[in-house]
Amino acid sequence: MEDYHKPDQQTVQALKNIATRLRINSIKATTAAGSGHPTSCCSVAEVMSVLFFHTMKYRPEDPRNPNNDRFILSKGHAAPVLYAVWAETGYLKENELLNLRKVDSILEGHPVPKQQFVDVATGSLGQGLGAACGMAYTGKYFDKASYRVFCLLGDGEMSEGSVWEAMAFASYYQLDNLVAILDINRLGQSDPAPLQHHVEKYQRRCEAFGWHAIIVDGHSVEELCKVLSQPRHQPLAIIAKTIKGKGIPAAEDKMGWHGKPLPKDMADSVIKELQSRIVSCNKRIYPAPPIEDASPVSLRNIRMPSAPSYKPGDKIATRKAYGMALAKLGRYNEHVVALDGDTKNSTFSELFKNEHPNRYVECYIAEQNMVSVAIGCAVRDRNCGVRQHFRRILSPGPTTSSAWPPSLRATSTSAAPTVVSLLVRMDLLRWVWRIWLCLEPFPQQLFSILAMVSPLRKLWSWLPTQRVCVSSERAAQRTTSSTTAMRTSMSVRRRLCTKPMTTM
Numbered sequence: 001m002e003d004y005h006k007p008d009q010q011t012v013q014a015l016k017n018i019a020t021r022l023r024i025n026s027i028k029a030t031t032a033a034g035s036g037h038p039t040s041c042c043s044v045a046e047v048m049s050v051l052f053f054h055t056m057k058y059r060p061e062d063p064r065n066p067n068n069d070r071f072i073l074s075k076g077h078a079a080p081v082l083y084a085v086w087a088e089t090g091y092l093k094e095n096e097l098l099n100l101r102k103v104d105s106i107l108e109g110h111p112v113p114k115q116q117f118v119d120v121a122t123g124s125l126g127q128g129l130g131a132a133c134g135m136a137y138t139g140k141y142f143d144k145a146s147y148r149v150f151c152l153l154g155d156g157e158m159s160e161g162s163v164w165e166a167m168a169f170a171s172y173y174q175l176d177n178l179v180a181i182l183d184i185n186r187l188g189q190s191d192p193a194p195l196q197h198h199v200e201k202y203q204r205r206c207e208a209f210g211w212h213a214i215i216v217d218g219h220s221v222e223e224l225c226k227v228l229s230q231p232r233h234q235p236l237a238i239i240a241k242t243i244k245g246k247g248i249p250a251a252e253d254k255m256g257w258h259g260k261p262l263p264k265d266m267a268d269s270v271i272k273e274l275q276s277r278i279v280s281c282n283k284r285i286y287p288a289p290p291i292e293d294a295s296p297v298s299l300r301n302i303r304m305p306s307a308p309s310y311k312p313g314d315k316i317a318t319r320k321a322y323g324m325a326l327a328k329l330g331r332y333n334e335h336v337v338a339l340d341g342d343t344k345n346s347t348f349s350e351l352f353k354n355e356h357p358n359r360y361v362e363c364y365i366a367e368q369n370m371v372s373v374a375i376g377c378a379v380r381d382r383n384c385g386v387r388q389h390f391r392r393i394l395s396p397g398p399t400t401s402s403a404w405p406p407s408l409r410a411t412s413t414s415a416a417p418t419v420v421s422l423l424v425r426m427d428l429l430r431w432v433w434r435i436w437l438c439l440e441p442f443p444q445q446l447f448s449i450l451a452m453v454s455p456l457r458k459l460w461s462w463l464p465t466q467r468v469c470v471s472s473e474r475a476a477q478r479t480t481s482s483t484t485a486m487r488t489s490m491s492v493r494r495r496l497c498t499k500p501m502t503t504m
Contacts, residue, residue, distance in 0.1 A: 039245035041081035074128020075154035126160025134376020165369035171210025218242035323348020
């Protein structure tokens with residue numbers, strides 16, 4: 001392999017020692033919490049060790065440095081092993097891990113971006129790879145930078161359709177800076193995973209979607225080092241055959257242990273055995289620094305330069321007014337990005353594409369993935385992503401998808417708000433807005449949407465109707481300090497939500 005330098009034995013042993021410590025700290029944390037997923041953590045200990053201490057380039061003291069390689073733990077229930085990694089880097093203190101899941105701790109049961117080393121909230125399975133696609137797309141086409149994106153998935157979530165939507169997206173756009181690691185540990189929560197340990201079937205499926213897929217022993221440090229150094233000409237899928245509960249004799253490859261912490265006496269015994277496996281070596285491994293080629297980005301000055309120019313009585317379709325406003329907004333900041341799902345001639349986002357073709361992302365009819373890609377495009381404030389679709393496409397109902405609420409949750413928790421007002425003030429994610437074009441009378445389904453989203457913090461939903469011609473641009477002139485609101489442009493809006501409304 002042209003660029004591969006086999007690690008020396010000291011490095012291999014140091015990586016094995018790190019993997020063992022990751023297991024120990026995952027067990028300690030979950031036992032102290034009385035809750036968590038230690039067996040899911042133990043299956044990926046070597047993967048995490050090699051990724052963070054041999055492959056990835058980043059500054060551990062500055063987790064959100066724009067030049068850092070990115071990592072998404074799509075199997076978010078394995079959060080304790082991620083926290084253990086950051087304790088190993090020195091960013092967290094080891095004793096902090098014992099605060100897992102406590103009400104006053106930032107170490108929640110699943111990763112959330114209140115933790116500076118987390119970009120995207122995960123835990124709802126099937127969301128991570130799409131967000132990784134958005135981050136990789138941004139790195140390759142917008143930032144044109146060297147950073148890579150790594151996403152660790154569980155085999156259980158490979159049943160999610162959104163994973164394969166993301167696979168198709170990554171292949172279509174040739175995201176050769178993207179690596180997906182599949183943790184094939186055979187066991188799900190209540191049943192074995194459908195393909196169990198038939199790793200060659202996963203390989204064929206990934207290859208059919210246009211990925212370069214390689215099978216490895218997920219517990220071999222040497223194999224992982226080698227495969228993660230592969231030359232990159234297309235998205236890479238590493239199919240890691242692992243054992244769930246590796247290192248815990250009573251739980252290895254056994255059903256009934258998912259989401260169950262070890263009892264104190266068992267944990268003490270297992271930890272003692274694991275500690276005996278640590279071999280003293282003189283080598284201390286530090287992450288390699290990143291290549292500093294991601295240019296600074298500022299989104300603070302994104303706002304409409306002027307008020308709308310429509311006159312009373314002008315007749316224009318709401319959708320077109322929206323499309324014109326979006327295109328206008330794109331002229332004044334090069335980091336405004338639009339995403340659509342093959343409806344650009346209906347949402348009029350084609351007006352944006354015509355003016356700014358390099359900042360338009362066509363996601364085709366894969367709306368679930370479009371949501372996740374938009375999140376990925378916006379993390380670390382690299383872009384202001386505007387994604388549009390019709391409410392009915394993603395509304396829960398008997399003939400429509402009910403899979404979007406997990407993405408809404410991921411979006412609403414994926415970053416702290418930043419004070420800027422554009423088409424709508426939507427602090428779902430730092431710069432991702434959900435635009436629902438409701439071009440029809442309010443259906444009964446809308447009430448279920450209102451009930452679902454009203455508890456979410458910092459959520460703005462804009463629901464224009466045919467009665468409104470210029471609200472698209474006018475919304476860009478408005479700011480508010482309210483944390484949650486639902487905006488509509490119909491006279492019934494005050495009866496639709498118990499929270500305070502702001503007039504358009």
